[in-house]
Amino acid sequence: MRDLTFSDVERLEAAEIDVPFEMDEAAFRAFYDRTARSLWNYLSRMTCDPHVADDLLQESFYRFLRTRGHWESEAHRRAYLFRIATNLVRDGRRRARRVHIVALPEPDERSLPAAGGDIAEASVRRTDLRRAMDRLRPRERALLWLAYAQGHAHTEIANTLGVKTGSVKLLLFRARRKLAGLLRHVPARTDGGHS
Amino acid sequence: MKTVDCCREQDVLDALTSGRWPERTDDELRDHVATCAICADVVDVAGALLSEVRDDEFGDARIPSSAVMWWRAQMRARQEAAREAARPITVAQVIASLSAIALTITAAVALSPWFGGLLRSWMSGLGAAAASDLAPSALLAQGWMLPVLIIAGIGVWVVLAPLAIYFAVADD
Numbered sequence A: 001m002r003d004l005t006f007s008d009v010e011r012l013e014a015a016e017i018d019v020p021f022e023m024d025e026a027a028f029r030a031f032y033d034r035t036a037r038s039l040w041n042y043l044s045r046m047t048c049d050p051h052v053a054d055d056l057l058q059e060s061f062y063r064f065l066r067t068r069g070h071w072e073s074e075a076h077r078r079a080y081l082f083r084i085a086t087n088l089v090r091d092g093r094r095r096a097r098r099v100h101i102v103a104l105p106e107p108d109e110r111s112l113p114a115a116g117g118d119i120a121e122a123s124v125r126r127t128d129l130r131r132a133m134d135r136l137r138p139r140e141r142a143l144l145w146l147a148y149a150q151g152h153a154h155t156e157i158a159n160t161l162g163v164k165t166g167s168v169k170l171l172l173f174r175a176r177r178k179l180a181g182l183l184r185h186v187p188a189r190t191d192g193g194h195s
Numbered sequence B: 001m002k003t004v005d006c007c008r009e010q011d012v013l014d015a016l017t018s019g020r021w022p023e024r025t026d027d028e029l030r031d032h033v034a035t036c037a038i039c040a041d042v043v044d045v046a047g048a049l050l051s052e053v054r055d056d057e058f059g060d061a062r063i064p065s066s067a068v069m070w071w072r073a074q075m076r077a078r079q080e081a082a083r084e085a086a087r088p089i090t091v092a093q094v095i096a097s098l099s100a101i102a103l104t105i106t107a108a109v110a111l112s113p114w115f116g117g118l119l120r121s122w123m124s125g126l127g128a129a130a131a132s133d134l135a136p137s138a139l140l141a142q143g144w145m146l147p148v149l150i151i152a153g154i155g156v157w158v159v160l161a162p163l164a165i166y167f168a169v170a171d172d
Helices: A006-014 A025-047 A050-066 A074-096 A117-134 A138-149 A154-161 A165-184 B009-017 B027-035 B037-055 B066-111 B113-130 B136-141 B145-169
Strands: none
Touching: A025 A050, A025 A074, A025 A138, A025 B066, A050 A074, A050 B066, A074 A138, A074 A154, A117 A165, A117 B037, A138 A154, A138 A165, A138 B037, A154 A165, A165 B037, B009 B027, B009 B037, B027 B037, B066 B145
């Protein structure tokens, strides 16, 4: 879809076109404020590209708004939103064949020891985690992120990823095993010895 | 059967998420983790992911406000609704334009002596070049060419009309 021009915006704002969304503005804004940050975090980890995450965030909420659905609970509604986002990531991956797995600039490790103990250590840890996560399958990444970083319940994860609730435990076990193994076998880094 | 979970897993997760692990956790849980492969994996994996969340390297990422998101959604929905509403009008306009062009050409061929003469001289030029028994000039002389031209025009219109409609109404 092409971008809107100023004249388009003026025309559309003036137009009396009824746009029925399932939610009213207040409800949407409250829901958005509760979920946007965690959804963006999820998208940025799944795509490894903050710019793509920006686009997908907007698309996810728009599609969510256009959906006519009845949700039993807040968790169900959130799982539905995350499912839309997951499908968008999957579609994008299919189109691009391969999402840029390491699109974010990695820190220069030689500069880390001089950066100060905690900051350097955190950066190294983050880099290790990112490398290990990159070696997981997309669904494994999503599972682990939703379960541990975002604390979603198994039912919610199942709804988000489109798997059976009973399978989540086993899938999570396998993904966790794999990531733990990768984290324990991170290639040894040189200490550098920079002063 | 392989065990995929541990009854202490939730305790370990609680300790990690509340920031109690490992210093402010009781020895019994620490001892359990030291001997349980599942809980050791939970500590490594959940610990790393929770650190990532706490460090929040994208914490300063600007996420549009809910008001902006709502406004954009409204604009986009209106744009789509307007396009949807205009679609039948566009189709009708395209069909009307194509019909008008086809009718004009047909009428010109059928009624205009000047156009007919022009066409006849052009066809006879072709006919001379082709030197055939069924040259266009001969066909014209026999009065066959006019219906043939009209049918050909309608045929071209039938072929082009769907294409024109497709290009007119296709999304960007």
